[in-house]
Amino acid sequence: MTDILKLIPPMLTGAELRKALAVKPEYDPAIRQASAAERLVALNALYEVYYPFSMSSTIYSKMYLSMIRSLQKKTGKLAVQQRNSNHFGKGQSYFGICNSDSYTLTGASGVGKSTAIARALDLCRGNSVITLQSPYCKILPVLVVQCPWDSSIKGLFLSILKAIDEALDTTYYPNAAKTRVTTDLLIGMVSNALLNGVGLLVVDEIQNVVNSRNGTALIGSLIQLINSSGVSICMVGTPECIPFFEQDYKLARRSLGIHIGEIPFDADFAGFCATLYQYKYVSGDMILTDGIIQWLYDHSGGVTANVVSLIHDAMEIAILDGTETVTIETLNQAYSQRLGLLHSHIDLARVKMAAKREATPELPALSETAPSFEKGLLTQTVAEAKRKEVPVLDLLKQRITIVEVSAV
Secondary structure, eight states: OHHHHHHSOOOOOHHHHHHHHOBOOOOOGGGGGSOHHHHHHHGGGGGGOBOOOHHHHHHHHHHHHHHHHHHHTSSSHHHHHHHHHHHTTOOOOOOOOOTTTEEEEEEOTTSSHHHHHHHHHHHTTTTOOEEEETTEEEEEEEEEEEOOTTOOHHHHHHHHHHHHHHHHOOOHHHHHHHTTOOHHHHHHHHHHHHHHHEEEEEEEOGGGGTTOTTHHHHHHHHHHHHHHHOOEEEEEEOGGGHHHHHTSHHHHHTTOOEEEOOOOSSHHHHHHHHHHTTOOOSSSOOOOOHHHHHHHHHTTTTOHHHHHHHHHHHHHHHHHHSOOOOOHHHHHHHHHHHSGGGHHHHHHHHHHHHHHGGGSOOOOOGGGTSOGGGSOHHHHHHHHHHHHTOOHHHHHHHHSOOOOOOOO
C-alpha cells in the first residue's frame, strides 16, 4: 500500500490548490482587432474558464481523503478475508463504514458542481491507472458512473463492471452478462472488482432514485457494496434528492456530505467577474464596475453558469450588431433576449438573496479584485478625451454610471 500512496499526487492545500484548480485559457489581446467571425469563434473560450471558489477546495479535499481511505483498505488481512467472503458468497462484511466511505455531493444545476468535481478528479489522478509490479495489478483511483434513469440495480452494477473493463482491460462484464446472475451474486462480483481495482466510486445523477420505485433498493445495494468492497462512494445529484436521504436515519447517516448553494456576493464573486472580463473580444470598451458586478449577481441568481452566459451573449450581441461595446444596456439586452426561460427561476432566487443581503459582508472595492489593466480608469479616460478632443464626461458616461446633481 505504501507503493500505491507514493504513486498518488500529494494532497494540495491553500493557495497552491487554488492555483492548480484554476483554468485560464490562453488569450491574445490582438484578437480584438480580428474579423467578427474570428472573434465569435474565439469567444467560446469563455466557457473554458474555471475560477476556483471555496467550494472547489472543499470538494477536492473530501474526494482526495475518501480516495486515500479506500486505497488504504486494499491490502492486509481484512482485504484477503473480504475477497474470500465475496467469492464464496458468504455475505460477511469485514470492513467498517464511516462518513468518508459514503457521502453525498448535492448542488443546483449551473453552480459549477460538475466542473468542480472534474477538476478535483483531475488532481486526484482520476483519469490515470496505477500499475504495481509486485504483486502486479492495476488500480483506477477514481471511477465515475451514472445512476440509471430507472434506478436499476443490475443496470448500475453492469455499467460499473463495463467501465472497469474499459479502464483496466479486464473481463468482468462478459462474465456477468453471459450468465443469469442474481442481484446478490452480482453484488459479490462488483465488490471484488472494486476491491481489486478501484479507489473512489462516483455515482452521478443520483437524484434519479427519487422518482423511482427502485430508489430505496438501489441505495441499500450501494451501502451493501461499501461493506463488501471497502470502496468509498460519492453520490452526486441535485437538491431534490436531499429529502429522499433525510427520510430515514440510517440512510441519512450514510449520506452526510456537501451541499453547494448559490454563490455568495463576496470578494470571490467579484474576482470571478474580473477574471471573465479579462477575455475581451469586442473591439470597443468593456469596463467592469462595482455596479456591473452587482447587476450580474442580481440577474444570475448567484449561478456561475448564468454569469458566463450573460457576459458571453452580451459580447456576441455587441459583435453582431456592430456596437462593439459591452455596457449595462448590452447586458440587459442579453438577459431579456437569451435568458428568457430562466427569468422566473432567477427572480425567485433574487427574492431569497435580498432577504440575506443585510447579513452579507460588504463587497470589497473593485480595485482590490479587478485585473491591473482595469485600474487608472480616470487617467486613461482623460488621455483619450484629449486625443479625440471630446468632453471627458461624455466618455466616462459610457464606462461608468454617473449621476449629475444640480447646484443649490
